[in-house]
Amino acid sequence: MEIELITVLMFGGMILLMLLGVPLGVVTGIIATFFILDFDRLNSLILITGRIYSFINTYVLVSLPFFIFMAGMMERTGVARDLFDAMSVWGAKRPGGLAAITTVVAIIMAAMTGVVGGEIMLLGMIALPQLLRMGYDEKLALGTIGAGGALGSMIPPSINLIIYG
Known part of the structure; x- marks a missing residue:
């Protein structure tokens, strides 16, 4: 799929969900999860969990x-x-x-x-x-x-x- 179509689908989905009254934090989570699972399957989820752990593990x-x-x-x-x-x-x-x-x-x-x-x-x-x-x-x-x-x-x-x- 081309990047232009992906962008239109993401923004369209965000606008649709926000018009339905879904909170913004939930909307971004739904959109991100949908597109991660749709395009890269489970490899991206492993990468994201590793990044979250390294971010939380920061001493500062x-x-x-x-x-x-x-x-x-x-x-x-x-x-x-x-x-x-x-x-x-x-x-x-x-x-x-x-x-x-x-x-x-x-x-x-x-x-x-x-x-x-x-x-x-x-x-x-x-x-x-x-x-x-x-x-x-x-x-x-x-x-x-x-x-x-x-x-x-x-x-x-x-x-x-x-x-x-």
């Missing part, structure tokens, strides 16, 4: 659960809330100051935890109610939290940079 990935644990501990102990309260004292009186402080807190938390999803969840629980209480538009508040949380993938120690490295 030991740090990932600790970053997630640290983000959970910051949320449970109230350190993140205290950090946000201390930073909001400096900028709450200026126009847009609380949004800028939220971004600064996101940068600090990204440098401490390295977990992007956990950081956005944490800021959503802590900063969003305070931003809405201070009269910020909901879209602006959510955009500030999302943009600040996205900085987590650029600041070491980032899980993404650890995996790519």
Whole structure:
């Protein structure tokens, strides 16, 4: 089969399954498994299992659960809330100051935890109610939290940079 037809079949299958409401992770798994079994039979499955084992066996990935644990501990102990309260004292009186402080807190938390999803969840629980209480538009508040949380993938120690490295 030609590569163009394979590409059209893959994207067509992905679009069809997503239109049926199947989650994206399941869709990619179904498409990959179907095309592996259809074209290369079991040889590719052996190769994939070997690659998964060598990826999981990497020593650097030991740090990932600790970053997630640290983000959970910051949320449970109230350190993140205290950090946000201390930073909001400096900028709450200026126009847009609380949004800028939220971004600064996101940068600090990204440098401490390295977990992007956990950081956005944490800021959503802590900063969003305070931003809405201070009269910020909901879209602006959510955009500030999302943009600040996205900085987590650029600041070491980032899980993404650890995996790519």
